[in-house]
Amino acid sequence: MVDVSMKVQVKVFATLRKYAPAESVQKDGLELAEGATIRQVLQQLGVPEPEVAFVFVNSKRHKLDEPLSDGDELGIFPPMAGG
Amino acid sequence: MAVLLLGSHVCEGTENPMKLLRISMTDGSLQSQPIPPQYQGLGGRALTSAIVAAEVPPRCAPLGPNNKLILAPGLLTGTSAACSGRLSAGGKSPLTGTIKESNAGGTASQHLARLGIAAIVVEGQPKNGLQQVLHITADGAKLTPADKLEGQGNYATVESLFTKFGQKCSIISIGQAGEMKLATATIAVTDPENRPTRHCGRGGLGAVMGSKGLKAVVIDAAGGKRPESADPKTFSEAARIFTAELKKHPVTSSTLPTYGTNALTNVINQAGALPTRNFTSGNFEGAEKTSGETQRDMILARDGLAKHACHPGCVIQCSRIYNTKKKEYLTKGPEYETVWAHGANCGIDDLDTIAEMDRLEDDIGVDTIETGATLAVAMAAGLAEFGDGKAAMRMVNEIAQGTPLGRTLGSGAEVTGKVFGISHVPTVKGQSMPAYDPRAVQGIGVTYATSTMGADHTAGYAVAPNILKVGGDLDPLKPDGQVEASRNLQVATAMLDSAGLCLFVAFCVLDSPAAFGAIRDMLNAHYGWTLSDDDLLAIGGKTLLKERTFNKAAGFGPADDRLPEFCYTEPLPPHNTVFQVTDQDLDQLFKPLEEKYSS
Numbered sequence: 001m002v003d004v005s006m007k008v009q010v011k012v013f014a015t016l017r018k019y020a021p022a023e024s025v026q027k028d029g030l031e032l033a034e035g036a037t038i039r040q041v042l043q044q045l046g047v048p049e050p051e052v053a054f055v056f057v058n059s060k061r062h063k064l065d066e067p068l069s070d071g072d073e074l075g076i077f078p079p080m081a082g083g
Numbered sequence: 084m085a086v087l088l089l090g091s092h093v094c095e096g097t098e099n100p101m102k103l104l105r106i107s108m109t110d111g112s113l114q115s116q117p118i119p120p121q122y123q124g125l126g127g128r129a130l131t132s133a134i135v136a137a138e139v140p141p142r143c144a145p146l147g148p149n150n151k152l153i154l155a156p157g158l159l160t161g162t163s164a165a166c167s168g169r170l171s172a173g174g175k176s177p178l179t180g181t182i183k184e185s186n187a188g189g190t191a192s193q194h195l196a197r198l199g200i201a202a203i204v205v206e207g208q209p210k211n212g213l214q215q216v217l218h219i220t221a222d223g224a225k226l227t228p229a230d231k232l233e234g235q236g237n238y239a240t241v242e243s244l245f246t247k248f249g250q251k252c253s254i255i256s257i258g259q260a261g262e263m264k265l266a267t268a269t270i271a272v273t274d275p276e277n278r279p280t281r282h283c284g285r286g287g288l289g290a291v292m293g294s295k296g297l298k299a300v301v302i303d304a305a306g307g308k309r310p311e312s313a314d315p316k317t318f319s320e321a322a323r324i325f326t327a328e329l330k331k332h333p334v335t336s337s338t339l340p341t342y343g344t345n346a347l348t349n350v351i352n353q354a355g356a357l358p359t360r361n362f363t364s365g366n367f368e369g370a371e372k373t374s375g376e377t378q379r380d381m382i383l384a385r386d387g388l389a390k391h392a393c394h395p396g397c398v399i400q401c402s403r404i405y406n407t408k409k410k411e412y413l414t415k416g417p418e419y420e421t422v423w424a425h426g427a428n429c430g431i432d433d434l435d436t437i438a439e440m441d442r443l444e445d446d447i448g449v450d451t452i453e454t455g456a457t458l459a460v461a462m463a464a465g466l467a468e469f470g471d472g473k474a475a476m477r478m479v480n481e482i483a484q485g486t487p488l489g490r491t492l493g494s495g496a497e498v499t500g501k502v503f504g505i506s507h508v509p510t511v512k513g514q515s516m517p518a519y520d521p522r523a524v525q526g527i528g529v530t531y532a533t534s535t536m537g538a539d540h541t542a543g544y545a546v547a548p549n550i551l552k553v554g555g556d557l558d559p560l561k562p563d564g565q566v567e568a569s570r571n572l573q574v575a576t577a578m579l580d581s582a583g584l585c586l587f588v589a590f591c592v593l594d595s596p597a598a599f600g601a602i603r604d605m606l607n608a609h610y611g612w613t614l615s616d617d618d619l620l621a622i623g624g625k626t627l628l629k630e631r632t633f634n635k636a637a638g639f640g641p642a643d644d645r646l647p648e649f650c651y652t653e654p655l656p657p658h659n660t661v662f663q664v665t666d667q668d669l670d671q672l673f674k675p676l677e678e679k680y681s682s
Contacts (some may be wrong), residue, residue, distance in 0.1 A: 082345060
């Protein structure tokens, strides 16, 4: 049973850009069931977990099994560095 | 005109056969000497800092005759070790008043190593104030008047010198800022395309070079040879492992070559730590427009190079070549720090405008980090609106022209803040903080506060364990574990800077014991040493202590190892945190090193 009860904003970066959701989803947000986790977002977008190094939710790094809340903003990254 | 034959020096035992080349700018005399015993076993930063600590009076005027400018390849430079072509420049900094080591890529370091030069030591000061050019070949070295090069930018300077001395040389030079002895002046090094794009940027060592009347150093390595290893077979195997590890780690094999250093704009913005509009927010609404992803798309569409080595033998290749809309060469990169300093920090979201300032600042020879930070302070003072790229460009042009405003800006963020009555100035020991707000990345704040160099992210890149999950995993908003992380990174960094290795190998080395072991094995095989892992890190630890001792004698104490007041009093959105590492904890940072390495 999937009740669409919340929406989150999702951005994917760098080498993960190929998994970016459709533009309409980028604009309106990704629909999820209440209590959905980051892992479920990755599955919905088809992002292979081994390619993900870290995920920010509202500017803080979160573990993949943490549940999300309506209106959360996600940034999903592969291994990154620079300087 | 002085001429010097480098001649051959016989290698005995494990003594390094390379030489120091000393140049007195007071009388133009040159001298080649075997490396004195107290400098044996040192290279790069370890050597520049050892010479400065031993030979430069800590309280001397940085632009006076008693300061020295040291240019040194690293211990592995010139060998087949990957990413080992960094050039260290050292001296007392006119920006910070502390000891300074600033390093760059480009081709000069490898040319010096092939000529058997462990360091150039530039001493004294000419009485006539004229600029000269030092020309070094396998046959000797000589000084000639700079003549028409005076007042020229780095691009015109190196173009003239390549025409005169041949395209196979490498050139180290200063632009107008160095000649004007401005505290943000850089020392430029030419890249493989013979462009002056790689800079010893931080701390104003270009002004020290200008104060010596040294406009440029032309190095022609023809007839030189690759430094011979004591055990070539073991060296080759260790070098092979090192390269393989760099090509295996996802950051050094994929992220950096694909997106360059500017891969970080989106990351640090997502982390709420991208200093925006003179360090008043950690989020910039124009981040994606100035990101490494956008930059890559633009570079490829304009037939630039999205992957480029700043020196031969680099296997990471994070440099890039940026073309104009008309597909003509404009500049390198620009690098993450430059994009941030002129982008988010000035509220400018246009990569072309940022790239134009990068080109101009490389030409004038000013530090792009310090200049961007200074422009933001000027904007806070009302000299221009945040986001006004044209006004920013005009201000940079004033530096080249040497107007009173230009000289003020060219003296850095702290001076500019004083002149215009701004107290929200992001400096430590007079040097501007780079592209990570310490209120949202507490670990890098520890490095900014305690580094012997003034605020410097490269001195101990705690962003890695705070944000990137490389070399550890710390909460960036909490003080826990940050002092220890910064200490360990500062030691490892000083070691890498001494080996002549690019700091970016650290992203791999921090995760891979095999890569760390390969550095140890390369040094041992090259020099006939038997260093343990601890001995290897001791190169870094002892260097830091020498630098601390110099700074103490120059008048620096615990009160200088602090962040600017606003970091403790003004919470940074979006996290609304301040810097929380206590003064007591900061003051403990070097204690374990003092106990371990004091002899």
